[in-house]
Amino acid sequence: MTDPDNLALYIHWPFCVRKCPYCDFNSHVRETVDQDRWRAALLADLAHEAALTPGRRVGSVFFGGGTPSLMPPATVAALLDATAAHWGFAPGVEITLEANPSSVEAARFADLAAAGVNRVSLGLQSFDDAALRFLGRAHDAAEGIAALATAQRAFARVSFDLIYALPDQTLAAWEAQLTRALAFGTEHLSLYQLTIEPGTRFATEAAAGRLVLPDSDLAADLFEATRARTAAAGLPAYETSNHARPGAESRHNLTYWRYGDYLGVGPGAHGRRGGFATQRRRKPENWLDAIDRNSHGLEREDALTPHERAEEALLMGLRLAEGVDLRRIAALAGGEAPVDFDAVRRLEQLGLIALMPDRLRVTEAGALLLDAILPEVVTDAPVPPAGGDYRPNPLGAGLTTTA
Structure with a gap:
């Protein structure tokens, strides 16, 4: 279980070697990066948040991006040392870093582990070379598998993510990918359906009719097969797109999903602390300028x-x-929980949601229809975009696609 009194800390590294055509996250390609300036700026942003949250401990740290495995291990070590000095770590602190599976980045895994990282989230995305080329990835399948082996030697905990529901992908082909993924014995998998995000190259391709995703029936079959196969292998879905052995869930992302306090540091990072929503300046250069002016990168x-x-x-x-x-939700609301109980009872009769005296949850059958259920159940809830992908950051939480 996550301790609700502990903080989660998200640190954003915005740089990538290339921009993937499906990615709408705050990632940027730059020819050069002034590593000393960036280290100092991240440390300043971190110190600002520390001054506002005295007496707390950090239960998890997540380096996201972008591609934080491009960070110098010395920068990672400096940020973790500063975190320990500002807050102190809770026992068993989880420190996750997202990594791309290129051989150059995998060569840094031992140094990153020595810096204090104890969990890696590896962006494999596929074991098929044609799919990797389509997704714009810089690695091939063999390189990805080699990086996974290196990660399993270097880190105590390993997760990797795959993207499915690709154009022309069959159920049999995806099940073969799942079989291969489960054979590696990792404790955690993040499995996402491909969606077309506004502003991406795939959005342009889709608008021109050059990219067509599987229809809703096949997408549903793929989703249901994913849940069934992972559950049978002992990695049930604990969140819509995340699967883990019991006890191996991402403790950092559980803080988001359980609505604990989390701090966001770095360009574009969001946070929730003490009833406030925070957002850093998104563009790297604007964020750096704000650090120079204010010693923090807050925009709002x-x-x-x-x-x-x-x-x-x-x-x-x-x-x-x-x-x-529901008791906690009502306490947050200062009265009644903002739940449409007429809608809940209607969905309960359909087997899509389960209502207990003090708890509300979406059933296995309802998980497929989560995008439709949320605006029915939550009063005044924003209607999610159409599509089968269930991102871990519907509130702009500064999360990335992996966990």
Whole structure:
């Protein structure tokens, strides 16, 4: 279990070697990066958040991006040393770093582990070379498998992610990918359906009719097969797109989904602390300029109303297999939970949602229809975009696609 009194810390590294055509996250390609300036700026942004959260401990750290495996291990070590000095780590702290499986980055794994990283989230995306080329990845399947082996030697905990529901992908082909993925014995898998995100190259291709995703029936079959195969292998879905052995769930991302306090540091990072929503400046150069002016990269810091906090907690918590504690939601709201119980009873009769005296959760059958269920159940909830992908950051939480 995650301790609700502990903080989760997200540190964003915005740089990539190339921009993937499906990616709408805050990632940028730059010819050069002033590593000394970036280290100092991240440390300054970190110190600003520390001054606002005295007396807390950090239960998890997540280096996301971008491609944080491009960070010099010395920078990672400096940030972790500063985190320990500002807050102190909770026992068993989880420190995750996202990594691409190129041989250059895999060569840094031992140094990153020595810096304090104890969990890696590896962006394999596919074991098929043609799919990797389509997805714009810089590695091939053999390189990815070699990087996974290196990661399993270097880190105590390993997760990797795959993207499915690709154009022309069959159910049999995806099941073969799953069989291969499960054979590596990792404790955690993040498995996402491909969606077309606005502003990406894939969005341009789709608008021109050059990219067509599987229809809704096949997408549903792929989703259901994913849940069944991972559950049978002992890695059930604990969140819509994340699967783990019991006890191996991403403790960092559980803080988001259970609506605990989390701090976001670095360009574009979002946070929730003490009832405030924080957002850093998105463009790397603008964020650096803000650090020079203000010693922090904040663009906005907004107080959330009790109703807004309760709605956010519902939207995040209903993604989890465990669901939400309605007493806590009501306490956040300062009164009644913002739940449409008429809709809940109607969906319960359809077997899509389960209502217990103090808990509400989406059933296995309902998980496929989560995008439609959320705006029905949560009063005034924003309607999610159409599509089969269930991102871990519907609130702009500063999360990335991996966990």
